[in-house]
Amino acid sequence: MEYSYFPGCTLHNQSQSFRDSTISTARELKIELEELPDWYCCGAVYPLRSEDIMSLLSSTRNLVGAKKEDKDLVTLCSACYQVLKRTNYLILNDAEKREKLNSFLEEKYDGSTKVLHFLEVIRKDVGWEGLKNKVKTSMTGLRVAPYYGCLLLRPHKELAFDHPENPTIFENFLKSLGCEAVDFPYKTECCGAYLGITEEIVINSAVLKILQGANKRGIDVLITSCPLCLYNLDVGQNELMKSGNLLKPVPILYFTQLLALALGLGVEVCHFEEHLINPLPTLERIR
Amino acid sequence: MEINIEIINFELREAIEERSNQKLINCYQCGKCSAGCPSVHLMDVSPHEIVRMLQLGLIDDVFKVNSPWYCTSCFTCVSRCPRAIDIAKIMEALRYYNLNAAVHLFDPNTLSDEVKDKIPQQALVSLWRKRT
Ligand code: SF4
Numbered sequence: 001m002e003y004s005y006f007p008g009c010t011l012h013n014q015s016q017s018f019r020d021s022t023i024s025t026a027r028e029l030k031i032e033l034e035e036l037p038d039w040y041c042c043g044a045v046y047p048l049r050s051e052d053i054m055s056l057l058s059s060t061r062n063l064v065g066a067k068k069e070d071k072d073l074v075t076l077c078s079a080c081y082q083v084l085k086r087t088n089y090l091i092l093n094d095a096e097k098r099e100k101l102n103s104f105l106e107e108k109y110d111g112s113t114k115v116l117h118f119l120e121v122i123r124k125d126v127g128w129e130g131l132k133n134k135v136k137t138s139m140t141g142l143r144v145a146p147y148y149g150c151l152l153l154r155p156h157k158e159l160a161f162d163h164p165e166n167p168t169i170f171e172n173f174l175k176s177l178g179c180e181a182v183d184f185p186y187k188t189e190c191c192g193a194y195l196g197i198t199e200e201i202v203i204n205s206a207v208l209k210i211l212q213g214a215n216k217r218g219i220d221v222l223i224t225s226c227p228l229c230l231y232n233l234d235v236g237q238n239e240l241m242k243s244g245n246l247l248k249p250v251p252i253l254y255f256t257q258l259l260a261l262a263l264g265l266g267v268e269v270c271h272f273e274e275h276l277i278n279p280l281p282t283l284e285r286i287r
Numbered sequence: 288m289e290i291n292i293e294i295i296n297f298e299l300r301e302a303i304e305e306r307s308n309q310k311l312i313n314c315y316q317c318g319k320c321s322a323g324c325p326s327v328h329l330m331d332v333s334p335h336e337i338v339r340m341l342q343l344g345l346i347d348d349v350f351k352v353n354s355p356w357y358c359t360s361c362f363t364c365v366s367r368c369p370r371a372i373d374i375a376k377i378m379e380a381l382r383y384y385n386l387n388a389a390v391h392l393f394d395p396n397t398l399s400d401e402v403k404d405k406i407p408q409q410a411l412v413s414l415w416r417k418r419t
Pocket residue numbers: 313314315316317318319320321334335338367368369370371372374
């Protein structure tokens with residue numbers, strides 16, 4: 001099936017690792033991703049003030065764009081997913097806001113575009129069994145922490161992605177790749193989000209808790225689908241090691257990077273040079 | 288903290304309810320929101336106390352605390368509240384009023400080049416949206 005693909009700013013401009021591993025794994029899995037023409041930045045955060053209609057416009061236009069293409073809209077970044085899906089939920093369920101938003105649009109939009117995360121597409125079109133059959137390099141023995149963070153899961157009523165407290169989609173994905181999905185109690189904890197720029201202390205305490213938790217459980221690598229989670233968890237690790245707060249570095253990977261390696265695609269599509277903690281030494285052990 | 292009829296700011300309390308689209312009176316102070324909040328240890332007053340202060344109309348006092356600036360909009364409180372109160376939206380409304388008073392505005396010139404190069408756009412756009 002063919003989908004409208006929404007890369008979002010971070011995949012487009014910065015995170016070649018997430019982008020290239022996505023494009024190449026989709027091709028390998030025969031999931032057709034056609035980039036949405038003339039897409040706009042989704043806004044990165046869903047506006048939480050009730051009167052803030054303007055901030056919803058860019059995400060609405062993306063939804064309209066996918067409707068014009070007559071395709072479901074697929075995204076990778078957890079923040080894009082959160083904003084696009086919540087905007088669509090609002091348009092579907094709030095007649096007053098729908099009307100207000102429509103007054104800015106060239107044509108009427110009713111909320112009929114379906115917003116999907118790439119993981120949902122894999123589950124739907126390939127299936128966990130199907131994925132297992134496509135694995136060329138089994139990841140047996142690799143202990144992986146599934147890390148969901150916030151934006152994929154909550155608020156549950158609007159996103160309806162998985163259980164808000166005990167999600168399992170990453171676990172199923174990991175089992176198909178042959179990895180050991182470790183029971184990770186911090187899998188739905190917040191990494192501190194964008195507050196690292198202004199209130200660094202928020203990030204420091206959140207990240208330390210998550211990484212120490214990973215150390216205690218003997219986790220080899222941690223996977224995510226959020227560029228900001230990856231950045232926050234990855235970038236401070238040298239300091240934490242130096243200060244003695246963290247005993248062992250924890251490589252952080254996009255789930256698509258692990259998928260690319262399992263599907264036997266070249267390591268070049270993963271761009272591990274973008275990471276501070278290079279996952280390759282750990283991954284070599286099992287390859 | 289003093290409570291008397293003179294310091295209750297009914298008008299602003301109503302405006303915050305409207306901006307956040309929440310009914311403050313629905314909160315029965317169970318504390319579940321604060322129990323799961325990842326930033327609670329950094330906050331002057333915890334999320335359920337914020338709601339209580341707002342219920343009592345102590346708006347000036349609420350404006351003085353640091354709590355909204357440590358809220359990461361993680362929505363954990365939202366998913367756990369048994370009374371369907373969205374504290375993330377209340378925190379956003381409080382941030383909004385303080386931004387209007389030009390407190391905690393974000394100045395992009397303070398960013399180092401290294402951070403600008405490396406940090407995901409997602410973070411910069413978020414900060415822009417939340418703090419300008
Ligand atoms: S969880 Fe809900 S009802 Fe309980 S204290 Fe917090 S806001 Fe009030």
